[in-house]
Amino acid sequence: MSALFSGYRRVTMPLSREDARSLRAGDMVLLDGEITITAGLPTHHRILACAEAGRDPPIELRNGSLLHLGSYSQDTADGGLEVLYMNPTTSTRFNPIMPRLIRHFGLTAVGGKGGLDAACREAMAEVGCVYFSFLGGGAPLHSGAITAVRAVAWNDLVAHYRLVRLAVEGLGPVTVGIDAQGNSLFETLSEQAQDRMPEILAQLDRDRAAAVRPG
Amino acid sequence: MPITQDAVKTLSAQLYDWSLRRVPDDTKDALRRARATETHEGAQRVLEIMLGSAMRAEKEDRFVCSDAGVPVFRVTLGAEARWEGDIKAAIRDGFAELVDRIKPPLLKHVTNPLTNERGYFGKDMPLVTWEVESGVDWIEIACQPKALGSGRWAQAETFSFPSLAEIEAYVMKAVMQAGSQHCPPVIIGVGIGGSFDVAAKIASKATYRPIGSLNPEPVLAAMEERLLRAVNATGFGPMGTGGDTTALAVHVDYSSGHGYTPVAVCFNCWINRRTRARLHADGSVERME
Numbered sequence A: 001m002s003a004l005f006s007g008y009r010r011v012t013m014p015l016s017r018e019d020a021r022s023l024r025a026g027d028m029v030l031l032d033g034e035i036t037i038t039a040g041l042p043t044h045h046r047i048l049a050c051a052e053a054g055r056d057p058p059i060e061l062r063n064g065s066l067l068h069l070g071s072y073s074q075d076t077a078d079g080g081l082e083v084l085y086m087n088p089t090t091s092t093r094f095n096p097i098m099p100r101l102i103r104h105f106g107l108t109a110v111g112g113k114g115g116l117d118a119a120c121r122e123a124m125a126e127v128g129c130v131y132f133s134f135l136g137g138g139a140p141l142h143s144g145a146i147t148a149v150r151a152v153a154w155n156d157l158v159a160h161y162r163l164v165r166l167a168v169e170g171l172g173p174v175t176v177g178i179d180a181q182g183n184s185l186f187e188t189l190s191e192q193a194q195d196r197m198p199e200i201l202a203q204l205d206r207d208r209a210a211a212v213r214p215g
Numbered sequence B: 001m002p003i004t005q006d007a008v009k010t011l012s013a014q015l016y017d018w019s020l021r022r023v024p025d026d027t028k029d030a031l032r033r034a035r036a037t038e039t040h041e042g043a044q045r046v047l048e049i050m051l052g053s054a055m056r057a058e059k060e061d062r063f064v065c066s067d068a069g070v071p072v073f074r075v076t077l078g079a080e081a082r083w084e085g086d087i088k089a090a091i092r093d094g095f096a097e098l099v100d101r102i103k104p105p106l107l108k109h110v111t112n113p114l115t116n117e118r119g120y121f122g123k124d125m126p127l128v129t130w131e132v133e134s135g136v137d138w139i140e141i142a143c144q145p146k147a148l149g150s151g152r153w154a155q156a157e158t159f160s161f162p163s164l165a166e167i168e169a170y171v172m173k174a175v176m177q178a179g180s181q182h183c184p185p186v187i188i189g190v191g192i193g194g195s196f197d198v199a200a201k202i203a204s205k206a207t208y209r210p211i212g213s214l215n216p217e218p219v220l221a222a223m224e225e226r227l228l229r230a231v232n233a234t235g236f237g238p239m240g241t242g243g244d245t246t247a248l249a250v251h252v253d254y255s256s257g258h259g260y261t262p263v264a265v266c267f268n269c270w271i272n273r274r275t276r277a278r279l280h281a282d283g284s285v286e287r288m289e
Helices: A017-022 A041-053 A098-105 A118-127 A139-144 A185-210 B005-021 B025-037 B041-060 B087-101 B148-152 B164-178 B196-206 B218-232
Strands: A009-013 A028-037 A065-067 A069-075 A081-088 A109-112 A130-133 A146-153 A163-178 B072-078 B127-133 B139-143 B155-160 B186-193 B247-255 B260-268 B275-279 B285-287
Touching (some): A041 A098, A069 A163, A081 A146, A118 A163, A139 A146, A139 B041, A163 A185, A185 B164, A185 B218, B025 B247, B155 B164, B164 B260, B186 B196, B186 B218, B196 B247, B196 B260, B218 B247
Parallel strands (some): A009 A028, A109 A130, B072 B127, B186 B247
Antiparallel strands (some): A028 A163, A069 A081, A146 A163, B072 B139, B139 B275, B186 B260
16 A cells, blocks of 8 residues: 555645645645545535625635545544545536635635636636645545544534544645646646547547448 | 345345445456556556555445445346335335444435435435346346436437437537546446437446446447547546546447437446345345445
8 A cells, every 4th residue: 555655745734825836737745734624515605605704714714725525524432523534526516616715715725526617727826726636436545544633613514514624644645636827637638638529529430430330 | 935025125235335335346457457558647646546445445344435425226126036025115224224324324415406405315215226127036136326426427318310420429528528527437328219218227227237348239339449449538537637548438228219319328437336136036145246
């Protein structure tokens, strides 16, 4: 297992603005420090409501991270909390809300899986923020990197929607999907696939012509 | 000896539980083959991390993904099978008991689509497709939990007398819409023809087929091969961050229909949650995967 984690740059969370600006799309890194996570749309609405009313959310987000990771946390016998497992969710669901949150809180890192859109990418370039792509289906690895639960807020929501602050060590490796210079792997790859599509369809035609004909 | 309600209850719950903790062997093999041929360095690493996650889930008996999805079953009743009791209730009760005892506990994913409230139970849950197979006396239960990567990006469209070129272009349109978002490399199921519901059922069933198995219809075998090349030429790659491996397999099946031809396309994410077992008349359980 250890070979999986060797050779990666490690960055400290919350990510400093300088570190955020030093990362490039395609880089792979491991995360140490403290992260704030949620997988809930209602949670995003509440954070947005805080921003609009000028109130602080129950867990400080300013110059911090907001990652689209869902977790199952439960009480421990000694009165603490433990996270049993954690994994990313699809970030694109939050596209309409993220630009406002990125700007208002000056986030340095967002993340999840599947990327964010151009409006988010622009907000990220403005403030100096990166997007980390986590492995979906990576719960055994992600969960193993959690060292402590620092805070859980909005307990009226289902577990994976709550806003949770965690201490992590060696979380990842994660891929920088969008960097603070305005480069997005997701947009580049989508445009590239779009550009390739006429040739892909032409190749399908050639392959079909060479293959067995129906009935 | 009739197959009992209790046997169906126990097995259906086990199949859901097992599916959460283990990536099928054919899928791990396909990921290894992809790692060997992948030319994109980042993608090589992502494939390695995927295999590392799969192995660690098995070793430590962990869930591979935190989104256990909603329980989805396909039950095939042998036309000569005999059973006693309410086997429909058995699947519902099996899931309810599993929710109480499973470790670690499940997150609440069952959603009321009218209110978006989430819990463990809801109308028509678990989702079950019932089929009948002639000439056999067993009951087969297959489980494929559905969440975002394994469910969200499915789509269907109805055409009039489409050419194969139009059908394949539609598959590519669905692949483009999913883009980087469905936890690739995926297994793609394509259902052609029948009626609207039948096309979707065929597509979904096609994703259960083992990776590397040959389609017995030569026309479809050739279509699967060229579509797999086409999907992987897009370049979305593992986790959609670039590479040669966007799909591990494309499986196509069809049904005759009217000429208005529905085409359904669905995806199963890289962890390819999928389990299957048979209950036999002698009371034995045969686990296939």
